[in-house]
Amino acid sequence: xxxxxDLIILLMxxxxxxxxxxxxxxxxxxIMFGAYSFMMCLLWSIMGAxxxxxxxxxxxxxxxxxxxxxxxxxxxxxxxD
Amino acid sequence: MExxxxxxxxxxxxxxVVVLIAIGLYAMIAKKNLVKKIIGMNIFQTAIILFYxxxxxxxxxxxPIIEHGHGESTHMVHAADYIxxxxxxxxxxxxxVSVATLGVALALAMRIYFHYGTLxxxxxxxxxxxxxxxxxxxSG
Numbered sequence: 001x002x003x004x005x006d007l008i009i010l011l012m013x014x015x016x017x018x019x020x021x022x023x024x025x026x027x028x029x030x031i032m033f034g035a036y037s038f039m040m041c042l043l044w045s046i047m048g049a050x051x052x053x054x055x056x057x058x059x060x061x062x063x064x065x066x067x068x069x070x071x072x073x074x075x076x077x078x079x080x081d
Numbered sequence: 082m083e084x085x086x087x088x089x090x091x092x093x094x095x096x097x098v099v100v101l102i103a104i105g106l107y108a109m110i111a112k113k114n115l116v117k118k119i120i121g122m123n124i125f126q127t128a129i130i131l132f133y134x135x136x137x138x139x140x141x142x143x144x145p146i147i148e149h150g151h152g153e154s155t156h157m158v159h160a161a162d163y164i165x166x167x168x169x170x171x172x173x174x175x176x177x178v179s180v181a182t183l184g185v186a187l188a189l190a191m192r193i194y195f196h197y198g199t200l201x202x203x204x205x206x207x208x209x210x211x212x213x214x215x216x217x218x219x220s221g
Contacts, residue, residue: 010097017101017124021108026116026200033120040127047138048145048164052130052172059180064123067180071187072116075194079114080201 006046013039026077030068037061094135101128113202115190119183126179130172137165 016036023029037060045053089096101124108121145166147158190200197205 007093010093014097014100014104017104020120020124021104021112021117026114029117029120033123036124037127040131043131044134047134048142049134049137049169049172050144052134052169052176055173055176056127059176060127063180064183067183067187068116068120071191075116075191075200078200079117081113081117 002046006043009039009043009046013043024079024081026072026079027069029079030065030072033068034061034065037064094138095132098128098132098135101125101131104128115193115200115202116187118202119186119190122186123179123183126175126182130175130179133168133172133175137168139164 013036016032016039020029020032020036023032037056041053041056041061044050044056105121105123105125105128108124109118112118112121139161142162142164145163147163193205194200197208199205199208
């Protein structure tokens, strides 16, 4: 585990998480959540959990983002917070 | 000598877990939009998965794949040389459960939107209260 890389990616995970819940547009929030999941997947592959990493890359960053985008397109992009 | 400060700095993964859990709880409690609440729930779940994977990590250890594992030569395996794979296997199940939860939650949010025409929690509550006298009038 390279701790410099670990710290940088932990910081990016926290930034992406804050951005995902504070953007005032649901499509943007869905895309930021996909970026959050991908950063989390990079973090786990750094920590040596490769099986968790590629499951998260396919399920978290792939299928979850598709679910969010499909739900936002069938409902609305408007949000007040 | 290990002081409190170095102990806090050395466990930075767990501090990130604390911050992410706080972000997820804040989004679930304080945000009014239902999709934002679902995103907060997912952040909470991934924070807990990060906590479990951090438990299994070791400094100076490699992936839990034994070299010449199927060969005829037997040699010593030191547990300190390999990352603990048990939390990884548990968290694979948690990821699958989290995506199933996400699908059910988004389907419920879509049904709520088709019925009430909005995803904001306070507007839905207003419409529920506004519907209530109509139901009493029509039934009685």
